[in-house]
Amino acid sequence: MSGTGSPSHSNPTSRPATPGSLPQDSETKGKITMLIGILRKFLGVADLAGVRFSLPANLMEPIPNLEYWNYLDYPNAFANIGESDDDLERCLAVLTFWFTKDLKFIKGKPCKPYNSTLGEFFRCHWDVENTEGSNAKPTRVCFLTEQTSHHPPISAFYVDCKEKGISAKGYDQISARFTGTSIRVAPGNHNLGIFIDIHNGRINETWNLTHPAAHLGGLLTGALSITVQDICYITCPKLKLKVILHYLDEPWVGRSKYRVEGVIFKYDPENDTITRIKDVPDKDIKARIDGCWISELYYTPAGSKVTIMIPLEY
Template sequence: MMGLFSQASNHLRRPRGASVDDKAPEDTEPDDTSILDENEGSVIMSLISQLRVGMDLSKVTFPTFVLEPRSMLERITDFMAHPDLIFGAEECDDPEERFIRVLQYYLAGWHIKPKGVKKPYNPILGEFFRCRYDYSNGTQGFYIAEQVSHHPPISAFYYISPANKVCIIGELRPKSRFLGNSVSTVMEGENRVILQGRQDDGEYVISMPNMYARGILFGKMVLELGDTCTAKNEKHGLYCDLEFKTKGFFSGTYNAISGRVRKGNTDIGEISGRWSHVMEYKSAKTGEKRVLFDVQKMGDKVAPKWVAPEEEQEPNESRRLWSALTKAINDKDMDTATSAKSAVEESQREERRKREESGEKHVPRFFELRNGRWEPKFTPPDNPDEAVEAVRQWIWPSSR
């Protein structure tokens, strides 16, 4: 074991650009990999020396240079980046086509990622992120996410676009573990998509793939999605087992996906491609192929979101809460970043101590637990215009 850490230490301390070996692994994108400089390598080795294989990482403090400068609550909005793929799905008469449109929405969110191997901030209890979308067709969308539990970490989120008849409710329950040369994050939880123009469809329920940061001891650090997730619409008996494939040691490719779409026990189509490039759907009935998402052609068409200026946000709103850390990371001032991160975490510990002393229990502001699932404390009116005003007042109450 000591020999392994010694080998890793020698590799990590090689300055960037010092060897021709300092390049991304074959078949990866440059933005998918990280090469650590001497100081970063030393910090990583100090951290790793305290870990054991299988250890739960929920209470481990990671160095700031591995952080993406935004909260996980904001990162979830990546899945609302291409609304045109799902808007109008309720107008399709074929249930199978509606199912494929929901899959398109889901698959289109994965290509948005920071450069290198980065993780978003772990939200603190009671933290929330909210934003609004103003679409080119004159309609709007609204999003709210809240950290409803810290141990275990649970992020609940809600999106609605009343005029476009789409509602998405979900929760994420990430569990990270140290595996030796990699860190895995098991993404428990689900997305529940509701086409409000097709209420009889019920919910389209989609789970998440797991994430792996590989090469943290030796080799180059690479971020991969892996394992199988499922999408289902039980009302119409439609299912998809979607495999995010990790690259084998000697063969395979990065970012590959494959999936079988079924109606009952009958295959009706298959999905193939790479989530970072092009994904296709092939109909079993006709043999025809269609592009679900092409990152090069469609990846830049991201719906912009409006977020209130930080000075107008509440203290526990994500961007204001982490503003000092975000500024320090963007300025590449890691000492200040570490201090800023520690200040937020210490404030959270102090709040927890106060609750324990008083016997007070934290009550989430926007969500509540019902029948084992986190649901919004909001029911939209049936009228789209009334729903827009109601959701706006719920997320941004004028009294605050």
């Protein structure tokens, strides 16, 4: 006997799921939904420091904020700043410290440390190899930082290398803003940069290093990455030396280049008006800098065709 019933249809909900497929889809959708919810809170906010939100565990680093931000990812570079009696070579030593202070973002992935509480402090030290000889006693670099304000979050830090007569100090504060595709992280109003003092008996000078703005991307995918597209400055009023570092814009298509260009030149501390590389007179230029700030950097002394690599210990 023939039947006239409707053709059977497969019910998707009754199919056996491929092992692992459904949980993975649910997990991915859950992460995206959570991240979109977080990003919605950022819209129109001038500074994310005033927004309360919870990040996924995979984006958090289980260490305090004070320990994470220490600028001494390669303490040897800090200890060696005042070794040379040549002004230009000391400037290059300051640059070596500058490009090695945040190796955590090059060797590891970006992450968010836990917020430190008001009055919390962190101190530590590193014993680094002494450049005076293989039998010389190691040089100690000490670091101390304290959370001095809770809202806005501000911390003060001090670095000291007593044997070499070098110290550094400053206030840490960041201002973050959601730009639509990334988070722009810039120095806060109280963050005037890093002040390095060299007072070893032979040399008595201060260097001021200002911070550029950085962009944190990959928020929707969870694969966070940092790019820098800004200009920052390093100055020594006593030597009348100034460095302009221009972190070039990244391409819209393709991989990031991480290019940086710079110039070391003589300037007038009483009339410091030059803020762009192209405005520096050729007669005042001492050296030019070029390269990739996550791998290789070079400088070319004025009047020379020889390009020398800045020694970055990555």
